[in-house]
Amino acid sequence: MSQLRLSKDSWSSQSVFIMAAIGSAVGLGNLWKFPYITGENGGGAFVLVYLACILLIGIPVLLSELALGRAGQANPVQAMANLAHENGGGRWWSLLGFNGVLAGALILSFYTVIAGWGLAYFVESIQGGFVGMGAEEVGENFSSLLANPVELLFWHTLVSIFTVIVVAKGIKSGIEKAISFMMPGLLFILLVLLGYATTTGSFGHSFSFLFSPDFSKLTWQSVLTAMGHAFFTLSIGLGTMMVYGSYISKKYSIVKAGLWIALADTLVALLAGLVIFSIVFANGLEPSSGPGLLFQTLPIAFGDMTGGWFFGTLFFALVVMAALSSSISLIEPAVSWFDQNWGIKRAKAAWILGTIIWFVGIGSVLSFNEWSDIHLIGERNFFESVDFITANIMLPLGGLLISIFVAWVLKDEERDKQLDMSNWVMGKFILDLKWIAPVAIMVIFASNLVSGDDIIPMLSAILVVYMIYVWNIKRSQ
Numbered sequence: 229m230s231q232l233r234l235s236k237d238s239w240s241s242q243s244v245f246i247m248a249a250i251g252s253a254v255g256l257g258n259l260w261k262f263p264y265i266t267g268e269n270g271g272g273a274f275v276l277v278y279l280a281c282i283l284l285i286g287i288p289v290l291l292s293e294l295a296l297g298r299a300g301q302a303n304p305v306q307a308m309a310n311l312a313h314e315n316g317g318g319r320w321w322s323l324l325g326f327n328g329v330l331a332g333a334l335i336l337s338f339y340t341v342i343a344g345w346g347l348a349y350f351v352e353s354i355q356g357g358f359v360g361m362g363a364e365e366v367g368e369n370f371s372s373l374l375a376n377p378v379e380l381l382f383w384h385t386l387v388s389i390f391t392v393i394v395v396a397k398g399i400k401s402g403i404e405k406a407i408s409f410m411m412p413g414l415l416f417i418l419l420v421l422l423g424y425a426t427t428t429g430s431f432g433h434s435f436s437f438l439f440s441p442d443f444s445k446l447t448w449q450s451v452l453t454a455m456g457h458a459f460f461t462l463s464i465g466l467g468t469m470m471v472y473g474s475y476i477s478k479k480y481s482i483v484k485a486g487l488w489i490a491l492a493d494t495l496v497a498l499l500a501g502l503v504i505f506s507i508v509f510a511n512g513l514e515p516s517s518g519p520g521l522l523f524q525t526l527p528i529a530f531g532d533m534t535g536g537w538f539f540g541t542l543f544f545a546l547v548v549m550a551a552l553s554s555s556i557s558l559i560e561p562a563v564s565w566f567d568q569n570w571g572i573k574r575a576k577a578a579w580i581l582g583t584i585i586w587f588v589g590i591g592s593v594l595s596f597n598e599w600s601d602i603h604l605i606g607e608r609n610f611f612e613s614v615d616f617i618t619a620n621i622m623l624p625l626g627g628l629l630i631s632i633f634v635a636w637v638l639k640d641e642e643r644d645k646q647l648d649m650s651n652w653v654m655g656k657f658i659l660d661l662k663w664i665a666p667v668a669i670m671v672i673f674a675s676n677l678v679s680g681d682d683i684i685p686m687l688s689a690i691l692v693v694y695m696i697y698v699w700n701i702k703r704s705q
Contacts, residue, residue, distance in 0.1 A: 237399040237564075242480040244404050245472065246488050248557070251407045252468050253493040254414070255554030256342060257461045259547055260522045262497040263504045265453055267515035270445025271437040275498070277451055281458035282494055285668050288660045289464050289627050291486040292634040295646040297473025298482065299638070303564035304328045304467035307474060308633075317637045324629045328467025329561045331622040335466070336558035337585045338592040338611050340391065343551035344383025345523060348373060350544035353530070358540055361531035370524050374596040381593050385586065391555045392582035395563055396575040399475060403556055414549045417542050418499055424539055425506035434505035437515065438498065452675045455668055460619060461493055463554075465626025467561035474564075483647055496550075503543075507533075522547070559585065588614075620676035628669045635661035636701045666694065 239245040266274055300307025304325030312321035352358065352369075361369070373379060394402045425431050463469055476482065504526065508515050511529040515521075530540030559581060566577035591599070595611035604613035634643060635658055649657060674687040 238475045238477060240400060240404060242477075242485060244408070245476055245480065246485050246492075247411045248403060248407045249463075249469065249472050249485065249489045250492045251411050251553030252463045252472065252557035253461060253489055253554075254411075254496045255550050256339070256346070256547070257457070258493065258497040259500045259504075259550050260342075262457065262461070263501045264516075264521040265457060266438065266501055267505070267508075267521065269447075269450040269453060270442060271515075272439050272441035273443045273446040274450050274454055275438055275501075276441050277446065277454040278458055279494065281455045281668070282462075282490055284660060285455065285627075285665050286458045286462045286464065287486060287490050288657060288665050289459070289631050289669075290462050290469060290490060291482060291647060291657075292630050292661065293464060293469040294473035294476070294482045294486055295634065295643065296630065296638075297470035298476050298478070299642055299646050300470070301474055303474070303568050304470045304561050305565050306569055307470060311633070311638065315637050315639050315642065317633070321629075321633065321637075324626065324633070325467060325470070325565075327622055327626050327629075328465060328470060329565055331618050331626065332466040332468060332558040332560075333562050333581065333585050334588070334614055334622075335618050336391070336555060337588040338614055339551070339555055339558060340387040340586070341380065341384045341589055341592045341611070343387045343548070343555060344380060345373065346544055346547035346551055347387060348379070348383050349523065349527070350541065350548050353537065353541040353544050356537050358527045358531040359537055361527065363528050366524055366527045366531065369527070370520070377593055377597050380596065381590065384589055384593055387552070387555060388582055388586040388589070390552060391559060392578045394556050395559055395582075396578035398574055403560070406556060407553060410549045410553050414496075414546060414553070417546045417549070418496065418503070421503045421539065421542060421546065422499055424535075425503045428506045428510035430509035431502070431506045433509045434502050437505055437509075438501050452672065456619075456672050456676070459627055459669065459672065460623060461497065462490060463557065465623040465630065466558065467626075468557045471561045471564050472557070481648065483649060621673075624669050624673040624676065628666055628673065631661045631665045631669070632697075635666075636698065662698075667691070670694065 239248070266278075296311060297304070297307060300310045302310060305322050306325070308325040309319065309322040312318060357369075358366070394406045396402065397405075425434065459465075473482070476485070504521070505515055507526060507529045508521075511532060513525050513529060526543065527540065530536040530543070533539075559578070562581050563574060563577045566572040566581065567574050570577075572580070592611040592614065595602075595609040599610055602609060604610055605616055608616055644654065647654065647657070670687060670690045674683055674690060678686050
């Protein structure tokens with residue numbers, strides 16, 4: 229690839245960039261996945277492990293991806309080609325960028341479907357649909373939604389169109405304006421719901437559940453789940469943070485931005501947990517309800533409680549805003565690549581890619597009804613197969629290669645210029661990137677692909693390959 233420089237796009241200010249990156253990180257993972265996996269894994273002990281994973285895995289890899297974006301000054305594919313050329317790496321490093329671009333597009337194909345559920349529930353809540361609805365009716369309502377491909381396609385299409393329109397308008401006129409509205413709105417709604425949570429009589433129980441660790445409830449699988457979610461929640465390995473990083477002015481601090489992103493993302497997850505579990509406990513429901521916690525358990529509470537119409541509508545408005553702020557970021561790496569490398573203008577690229585991704589998403593729509601018996605990978609349907617490939621293979625692989633490139637390939641002077649850390653902090657950062665983060669990601673990778681007695685041999689093989697690679701790097705230096 230020839231050396232290409234970044235287009236004219238850039239963030240108006242560091243605060244806008246931080247808000248956009250937070251919008252990318254804060255999504256359904258915070259409001260849907262984090263509460264239910266916390267409930268399934270015993271609460272406080274799981275939260276502690278999750279926070280440790282954010283510190284040791286999430287933040288170092290996040291900072292690395294932002295640094296690569298600004299240093300490469302282009303979309304993820306071209307940025308990695310530029311950096312590999314400048315730092316003596318092989319041309320194949322551009323595949324790291326392509327992995328992120330493709331992963332983001334594939335995730336968006338089913339993310340818009342799940343976001344569509346949130347939009348459907350928001351509209352239904354506005355109309356008072358959950359008022360007086362019991363557990364059986366809520367379950368039937370959700371099952372009816374999933375069984376109707378036309379309705380699912382309608383909501384999937386609406387979310388897709390909104391995403392494309394925003395991205396097509398560009399960084400300042402599209403993404404910045406949307407994020408500047410949605411993120412303050414998201415925070416305001418979350419704080420209103422938190423205020424309500426304190427009046428339920430179960431706020432103390434919720435707080436204790438989240439922050440009082442009981443390590444007897446912690447299992448090895450819980451630790452793996454915490455590691456995996458800490459990695460996923462910060463949008464690492466998707467190319468999003470790399471392309472967002474390419475729009476950062478050199479005068480802004482990547483470390484400051486990265487810490488704010490991680491802090492805000494974690495805080496939103498914890499506050500959402502406090503809100504959700506306060507409502508769950510106040511209504512005598514189970515915190516370990518699994519994936520149905522958001523769409524099947526909470527509507528029962530909203531249907532039965534005083535002010536349920538108002539607070540239910542606010543809650544699903546929160547879900548929609550979080551989902552949309554993330555969907556925007558998932559398509560941006562691919563749009564940037566089309567624009568810079570293929571000469572396809574942003575608006576046209578957004579509509580072409582949006583249409584392709586929407587079409588792929590029809591497979592996920594049909595996975596819940598007409599294609600429910602069609603399996604692609606093992607016993608997984610289309611939706612589950614795409615989710616498995618992206619979450620369990622492409623994202624860990626992307627994060628692993630990012631940490632390896634920054635730790636072993638990127639020149640010290642370039643790394644120092646981008647991150648601007650003190651020598652002591654940089655030493656600890658590099659130590660983490662060389663040994664702690666990659667090994668942890670390898671554990672996640674191995675556990676996602678195999679189970680039982682096969683984990684140890686596979687993990688050992690991956691570690692051997694990594695050690696051989698490190699030995700070759702050290703020998704060539």
